[in-house]
Amino acid sequence: MRTRLIALVCAATAMAYAPSAVAHHSFAAQFDGDKPVVLKGVVTKVDWRNPHIWVYLDVREADGKVTKWECEGGAPNALTRQGWSRDNLKLGEELTVEGWRAKDGSNTCNARTWKLANGQAVLAGSSNGTAAGAGR
Numbered sequence: 001m002r003t004r005l006i007a008l009v010c011a012a013t014a015m016a017y018a019p020s021a022v023a024h025h026s027f028a029a030q031f032d033g034d035k036p037v038v039l040k041g042v043v044t045k046v047d048w049r050n051p052h053i054w055v056y057l058d059v060r061e062a063d064g065k066v067t068k069w070e071c072e073g074g075a076p077n078a079l080t081r082q083g084w085s086r087d088n089l090k091l092g093e094e095l096t097v098e099g100w101r102a103k104d105g106s107n108t109c110n111a112r113t114w115k116l117a118n119g120q121a122v123l124a125g126s127s128n129g130t131a132a133g134a135g136r
Contacts, residue, residue: 027100031110035101039069039109043095048076048086055089055111057097071097071111074123082122084114093117 027033041057053073058066073079076086089095096115102108115121 027110030102030104030108031100032103033100037097037099037101037109039071039097039099041069041095041097043089043091043093044068045091046086046089050077051075053079055095055097055114057095067107069097069107069109071099071109073111073114079122084122088116088120088122089114 039057039059041059043055044058045054045056047054047056053076055071055073057069057071059069060066079085094117097109097111098113098115099109099111102110113121113123
């Protein structure tokens with residue numbers, strides 16, 4: 001009986017943590033380190049939550065067409081340690097994002113840096129292990 005109870009508790013604990021383990025991914029699983037992107041657009045939404053923040057942009061193309069992009073950043077705690085908060089990224093403000101495009105070709109990127117229109121910049125907390133050596 002005791003063995004069954006221990007097995008049940010272990011199984012329940014594993015199931016409780018499984019969604020977060022599956023939701024977290026490596027850079028290489030989703031993004032292409034050989035496809036850098038630089039996006040300049042207007043912030044339409046900010047999701048400041050674990051495990052990564054997401055910033056959504058409307059990017060105006062050369063032909064005038066607006067393309068929606070979603071950019072993954074680092075953990076909120078990492079950005080907070082750099083002095084940033086959810087209040088730095090304001091809806092309607094211009095933002096330049098340097099990062100890497102998603103492997104599936106969608107308008108999704110992993111952000112290396114965020115740069116506000118006033119020039120204030122911060123490392124976005126990319127999960128690309130080679131980002132620090134990119135030399136920009």
